[in-house]
Amino acid sequence: MATILYFGKLSSLFGALSEQAALPDGIADTEALRKWLDETRGFEGALMHNSVRVAVNSEIVADPFPVADSDEVAFLPPVGGG
Template structure:
């Protein structure tokens, strides 16, 4: 099972900081995972924004990046500050 982490406003939208999820066989990269999670977890398009970065096993990657059930995948929204 993959470990999926949601940071910032994404955790608020999902209602949890993380989940353990078996990836369906058709999910083999970060782009298809992003779309699948957005559609099945009620993110209402939030994961599809270009500003949401993805990290696989603690390294920022660009879509599409290969993933497997052994990976930790984190979704990172933009950070604001002042």
């Protein structure tokens, strides 16, 4: 199972910091994973913003990047503050 991590406002929208998920057939890259999670986890488009970065196994990557069930995938929204 893949470990999916949600940071910042994404964890608030999801209601948890992380989840374990078996990737369905057809989910082979970060772009497909982003779409699947957005549609099935109630993010209502939040994961689709181009400002949300993705890290696979602690490395920031660009969509589409290959993913597998053994990976850790983190979704990182922009950081705010002042």
